Amino acid sequence: MSNSSENRPVIPVLTGPTASGKTGVAVRLLEENPRIPIISADSRQIYRYLDIGTDKPDKGLLEKYDFHLVDFVEPGDRYTAFDFVEDASRLIDNSVKAGRLPLICGGTGLYIKSLVEGIVEIPDDDxxxxxxxxxxxxxxxxxxxxxxxxxxxxxxxxxxxxxxxxxxxxxxxxxxxxxxxxxxxxxSGSKKTDDFLYKIYCLLPPREALYNKINKRVDEMIAGGLLEEVENLIRAGLKEQVEKVNVMGYSELFKYLDGELSLDSSVNLIKQNTRR
CATH class of the missing domain: 1.10.20.140 (Histone, subunit A)
Known part of the structure; x- marks a missing residue:
């Protein structure tokens, strides 16, 4: 593929803070064009079994449309920004070669920055x-x-x-x-592909409206069974693995179930941490 800017595909990137409406925009685009590949840039939605607390697209959407990099990593397993860049670049390349322009959609700034600007490979964990x-x-x-x-x-x-x-x-x-x-x-340097250009669209609702949406979303997650999901993770022997990946919504409820916080305090802490 030529590296001249005139010939490089421009890949749209839809980002923004939690509860800014990214998924809703992506779904509306899919309703108009169901063939758009959606490449998730969400470092929480990669994990299996963590569904409600990460606000993953529901199974109906995942089955109906072409979503990638969602629900494929075991809790506790390492998945770095470098891994994301390699996977996303491969998916973009495959989609473009198939004549389909993908949409990068997610709020993990490190993933997006690494994809757009490049990333250094850092040694594996010890x-x-x-x-x-x-x-x-x-x-x-x-x-x-x-x-x-x-x-x-x-x-x-x-x-x-x-x-x-x-x-x-x-x-x-x-x-x-x-x-x-x-x-x-x-x-000292970065790994970057020059095959694509990127155009970033960032959703930034007014702060008060965003905070209200975050509070409402957390309440809906609790009502929708988040606590039961956390209890199921404990019964499945996954508490330690989930604690290692430190995902908001789960860490706070572990503290409730361990007797460190009341349920109301845990829920309020989820809201507070999400607003950061």
Whole structure:
């Protein structure tokens, strides 16, 4: 395929915060043109069994239309932004060759940024290092690990919330495996395909309206059986795996079922975390 901008297909990307209406727009497009491939860019909807809390398209839509990168990763398994770029690029290429222009749809900014701008391949997990760091987080608290990150990689620390323990641990893990800060590795180069151009459409409702939609959505998830879904995950022996992937809506309800929070507090925490 030619790399000149005149010959490169322009791939539409539909993004925006949670509850901004992305799925509704995508479904309306599919009703007009059912052959559009939808490539999900949602890092939560990749996981099997996590349906209600991730607001996946229902099974009827998934069966009727051509959705990709939804409901295909086991909880606890590693799926990185690098994996997403490789999978999405392959799907885009296949769709374009078949004469069908796909739509990228989702709100995971890291996925979209990596696809559009490129991404550096970072080493695979070392679970012995990760387990030790997780134990340190439990024993000494997130602040201790965040202060370690500030010392070895201040650039990454400035981009990381002190309570984002998953990101903190990953940055420390990369440093221990490579001897180089994560920010330095990322700055050293990126993997990017030049076969496509991208046009981003971002849905940004007014803040008050968005927050009201988030609150309503969470209430509907609870009414629709989210707590029962979490209980089923525990009965299936998947609690530890789901906790590892730290998906909003599940972590908070685990705390309720563990007796750490009341149900109302857990639901309010889901709303608060979703608004961030």
């Amino acid at each position: 679970f012995s290092i990760r387990n030790r760091l997780e134990d340190e987080a439990i024993e000494k608290g997130p602040k201790y690990l965040f202060e370690k990150l500030e010392k070895i990689d201040p650039l990454e620390a400035r981009k990381t919330h002190p309570h984002n323990i998953k990101r903190i641990i990953r940055a420390l893990e990369i440093y221990e495996m490579t001897g180089r800060p994560k920010s330095e590795i990322i700055a």
